[in-house]
Amino acid sequence: MSDSRQVSMLGFAKDLPNICSLAGLLCAVFGIYFAIEGNFLAAVIGVLWAVLFDWYDGIIARKMKGRTKVQGEFGGQLDSMIDIVSFGILPAILLLSYGNYNIWFIPGAFVIIATSAIRLSYFNVFGLIDSKSYRGMPLDNNVLILAFVFLFESFFSHSNFSILIYATLMILSTLNLSSIPTPKFGGKWVYVLVAYVLVMTTVFGWILWSRV
Numbered sequence: 646m647s648d649s650r651q652v653s654m655l656g657f658a659k660d661l662p663n664i665c666s667l668a669g670l671l672c673a674v675f676g677i678y679f680a681i682e683g684n685f686l687a688a689v690i691g692v693l694w695a696v697l698f699d700w701y702d703g704i705i706a707r708k709m710k711g712r713t714k715v716q717g718e719f720g721g722q723l724d725s726m727i728d729i730v731s732f733g734i735l736p737a738i739l740l741l742s743y744g745n746y747n748i749w750f751i752p753g754a755f756v757i758i759a760t761s762a763i764r765l766s767y768f769n770v771f772g773l774i775d776s777k778s779y780r781g782m783p784l785d786n787n788v789l790i791l792a793f794v795f796l797f798e799s800f801f802s803h804s805n806f807s808i809l810i811y812a813t814l815m816i817l818s819t820l821n822l823s824s825i826p827t828p829k830f831g832g833k834w835v836y837v838l839v840a841y842v843l844v845m846t847t848v849f850g851w852i853l854w855s856r857v
């Protein structure tokens with residue numbers, strides 16, 4: 646414990662996996678900014694890249710040699726805090742903004758943030774069911790599914806689509822807190838994630854460019 650007291654907070658921030666985590670947080674901050682501004686596709690791009698960095702911080706941490714237990718514990722706590730922002734606060738703000746900050750969207754925003762806090766706290770205490778399974782659906786899956794839903798935005802009126810994403814996020818929140826075993830994707834699945842993020846970024850970027 647004495648060694649951990651001698652390390653400054655910025656000393657932990659210079660750890661490569663934590664730099665990756667903070668890059669994901671930066672993407673989430675951009676996503677929040679664009680969501681508030683009403684640029685929803687740009688917000689979705691931001692959260693997709695937040696997912697990618699969230700996956701890679703763990704990959705980098707596992708591949709690095711010589712990381713101490715304290716560095717690992719700090720990285721885990723930092724990752725958890727950032728996940729609340731990326732997969733709790735950002736989707737909640739996106740929902741509120743898309744609903745034109747109507748008071749009826751506040752309960753949904755609360756459910757999203759509360760779900761992320763409960764799930765992450767539970768995971769920090771109990772961890773995985775086993776080496777290959779989560780209890781309930783991971784939070785990052787929510788925004789990957791939400792991004793896919795946004796591909797069909799043009800087929801709906803704004804008001805109808807706001808109801809659709811409201812319902813989608815409530816269903817996903819229920820799955821997050823469920824006891825359903827969910828596979829832990831890793832290994833070669835990271836290449837699938839990279840391809841998904843790049844394709845969706847290209848599609849949404851093209852849509853945004855075509856609107857200019």
